[in-house]
Amino acid sequence: MTTSPPPGTDAALEGLRREIERLVRRAETGAQLASGRLRARVAQTPREAIWSLNKTTLYHYFPHVPPERRHRVPLLLVFALINRPYIFDLRPGNSFVEFMLQQGYSVYLIDWGTPGPEDQHLRLEDYALDLLPRAVRKLKAHAGQAEFTLLGWCIGATLVTIYTAVRGQDEGVKNLILLTAPLDFSDRHAVPYSIWLDSQYFDVDSLVTTLGNVPGEMIDFGNKLLKPYENFLGTYLRLWENLDNPSAVESWQAMNTWVTDLTPFAGAAFREWVVWFYRENRLMAGTLQMKGQGVDLGRIQVPLLNVVATNDHIVPPVQSRSILERVSSREKTLLEIPGGHIGIMAGSNARKRTWPQIDAWLAPRSD
Numbered sequence: 001m002t003t004s005p006p007p008g009t010d011a012a013l014e015g016l017r018r019e020i021e022r023l024v025r026r027a028e029t030g031a032q033l034a035s036g037r038l039r040a041r042v043a044q045t046p047r048e049a050i051w052s053l054n055k056t057t058l059y060h061y062f063p064h065v066p067p068e069r070r071h072r073v074p075l076l077l078v079f080a081l082i083n084r085p086y087i088f089d090l091r092p093g094n095s096f097v098e099f100m101l102q103q104g105y106s107v108y109l110i111d112w113g114t115p116g117p118e119d120q121h122l123r124l125e126d127y128a129l130d131l132l133p134r135a136v137r138k139l140k141a142h143a144g145q146a147e148f149t150l151l152g153w154c155i156g157a158t159l160v161t162i163y164t165a166v167r168g169q170d171e172g173v174k175n176l177i178l179l180t181a182p183l184d185f186s187d188r189h190a191v192p193y194s195i196w197l198d199s200q201y202f203d204v205d206s207l208v209t210t211l212g213n214v215p216g217e218m219i220d221f222g223n224k225l226l227k228p229y230e231n232f233l234g235t236y237l238r239l240w241e242n243l244d245n246p247s248a249v250e251s252w253q254a255m256n257t258w259v260t261d262l263t264p265f266a267g268a269a270f271r272e273w274v275v276w277f278y279r280e281n282r283l284m285a286g287t288l289q290m291k292g293q294g295v296d297l298g299r300i301q302v303p304l305l306n307v308v309a310t311n312d313h314i315v316p317p318v319q320s321r322s323i324l325e326r327v328s329s330r331e332k333t334l335l336e337i338p339g340g341h342i343g344i345m346a347g348s349n350a351r352k353r354t355w356p357q358i359d360a361w362l363a364p365r366s367d
Contacts, residue, residue: 020064024314026124036096040250040257043086044118047099047109051138055113058135059248060142061089064101069364073174074106074143076273080155081127084261085111088153091254105366108139115266117294120212122266124273125290128162136171147174149362153345154315157181157271161323162283162290165299175359175365176329177305180341182315183280184322191316192226199280208267216262226313251348258346287299298325304333305361314341333361 051058052353063070079085086111089097091246100107101297110132115122139148150173152160157178164173188194196202207214231257235252265273282288288295308320318338321336324332337344344354 001198004126006312015367026354040091040253042091042254042257043084043089044092045089045095045101050142051135053131053134054114055119055229056131056135057110057111057113058138061097061107061109062267063106064098065104065319070104070106071214071363073149073366074139074145075100075109075149075151075362075366076139077109078132078150078152078156079112080153081112082155082219082263082265084258084263085109085156087342087346090258091250092347093138093151094251094254094346094351096345096350096355099351102361103359103363105362106143108143110265112137114263115213117212120208120267122158123268124276126299127269128159129166129291132163133157133171135169140172145172147172149177149366151177151179152181154341155182155272157184158277158283162288162295162302164302166290166293166295169299169301173302175303175305175362176300177232177362178308178320178323179307179345180309180312180315181306181320181323182277184284185278187318189316192313193222193279194278196222197274199279202274204271208271211267213267214270215263215264219265220259220262223314225265229291255342255346282325293351297326300327301329303365304329305335305358306332307335307337307358309339309341309344310320310336311339335361 001065003215017062045060045061047059049057077085077088079087089095092098097109098105107147112127112131136148140146150164150168152158158181160176161178161181161183163175185191185194195206235256239249239252240253276282276288280287283295283297286294286296304324306320306324308317309315310317321334324334335357339347339349339353344350
């Protein structure tokens, strides 16, 4: 006498089979990631180096559209002094550079390079008022244009703000775009770093004297401590849940490659960043001096787009919004995007949510 299996047995067995197959795929992908056999394809958009000085390099990306469809005014991208600037060109299909090229912009990018021990005396003014102006001169000669758009992200936004305030009016800045810009350090309680870097807790002079340059890993660890669960556990749990999804794994690996590709912060510049900005708020107080000149935000008169990430824990929105009250620009726009410090520009929704709005603002001001 035979007994029929209980109802639903076939479906249960099929579900078990699929789950086992999923576990096998996850284990295979995890082994490839752990062994380094699975590598992220980052910074793939074709480009050429057209200028360099010391460690800094200016890149030009090859156009994607014919000349008659290109905007006249070139676009210069400037990132921070830690991490690599290829976050602008993270991976094919998720690249701001690629997107802007498709919209007809002539795109250039500054890579500050990796400071060595010989660069520990580099100051913020060396970046903002020496290296950046030199790169700008090469850009204008290469593009055959007297005007250009400056787009800065994170500390890169601070540097381009300083440059525009001091020299932008004379050197052809036509538009200024700021992304998650750390500019206003007056609200100490809203900015955790302002408390952590207070002189009673943090001896920046001893650190810089001892190390010379500040390791990128040290700064990255501080960033991760702002959201410890998310950064030390949550990201890996999401990876585990998606190890059988090649697209999700590729996206995670590209971002993880960038996050862990760190560069040191030049010692003198780091000391100034801590003291002049986090502790003394000199830019907003109107007391910042660079190369013997006062940095007056009121001298900024060009159209300004200020992009703020509403959930930014590294540069809270309060640090970015107030610039609009200080500049003399007639055209100034605040664009608030839901998301975090990096996610608004390199996350899965950036192509639909952030990039088209930047293009919509910039396009009519680039011809």
